[in-house]
Amino acid sequence: MDFGKLQDISKVDFTLPADNPFTAQTLAVAPKVSKPELYFGPPIWANKDWIGKIYPSNAKDKDFLYYYTRQFNTIELNVTHYQIPTSKTVERWKESAADGFKFCPKFPQAISHDRQLIGCEFLTEQFCEAILGLGDHLGMTFLQLAPTFDPRRLKSLEAFLKQLPKGFPVSVEFRHQDWFSDKNIWAKTCEMLAELNVGTVISDVSGRRDVLHTTLTIPKLTLRFVGNELHPTDYTRVDDWCERLKKWLDAGLNSAFIFVHCGENEFAPELTKYWINTINAKYRLAIKEPKIMPQAVQGSLF
DSSP: OOTTOOSOOTTOOOOOOOOOHHHHHHHHTOOOOSSOEEEEEOSOSOOGGGBTTTBOTTOOGGGHHHHHTTTOSEEEEGGGGTOOOOHHHHHHHHHHSOTTOEEEEBOOHIIIIISTTSSOHHHHHHHHHHHHTTGGGBOOEEEEOOTTOOGGGHHHHHHHHHTSOTTOOEEEEOOSTHHHHOHHHHHHHHHHHHHTTOEEEEEEOTTOGGGOOOOOSSSEEEEEEEEOTTOHHHHHHHHHHHHHHHHHHHHTOOEEEEEEEETTTTTHHHHHHHHHHHHHHHHTOOOOOOOOOOOOOTTOOO
């Protein structure tokens, strides 16, 4: 993930900000659930570096998704950002996925970036129809707004969200700085999202701390966490997030989708495992942990 990437993170303040006041309001009226659902996973499945690590040593490219879904329980589906999947592709994904696995597709860039939500009704209908074909394997979708999409287009965003199918699961990722620079603008935006039962995407990335807005407009968390190749701060940040996550769960959070990026993602499985280990150990949960096979050290006899 290149957004917010820094070569030098030595001067970054990685402190997790206090909750936006809107979050407490959201959780206070959240419907109670007996068992919140927590999902963790790296952002891709097609990574040859994972052969012999989380995939069998003889794994073929066509089988990566099958093995991925037996290690993690969700994925940030970026492939849909570039093309709307065919029904045949969706069926293949469903057939490969383990029980309980959730795909979290990103809206096509033709809708979000090229047309910036204007005049894209047909494309949106195609996308929604395709994605709803995932059935029980559909998690949260997310609408990543273009970097140039600023608060002057709030009405366009509202109109677009209103045309989506009723109950369609979606969270919005804001990138333009002006969404966060004015508290009144952000509050107005959050009120609109909450009224439409639409969530926010929270991003924790080194170079753009403003997108770490800690605002929930629905009792469902969608978090993009971007580590720095297992730098020590990656672990302290995860620890802080697990504390916050427990607080939100106690307050009424229903579910969480946490996508774990890590530089070029070679070490994303390790960082995802740390997330799961930490939340399991601290709060007596039983989220399935990925099995990472020991890697042979070059030159070693054993």
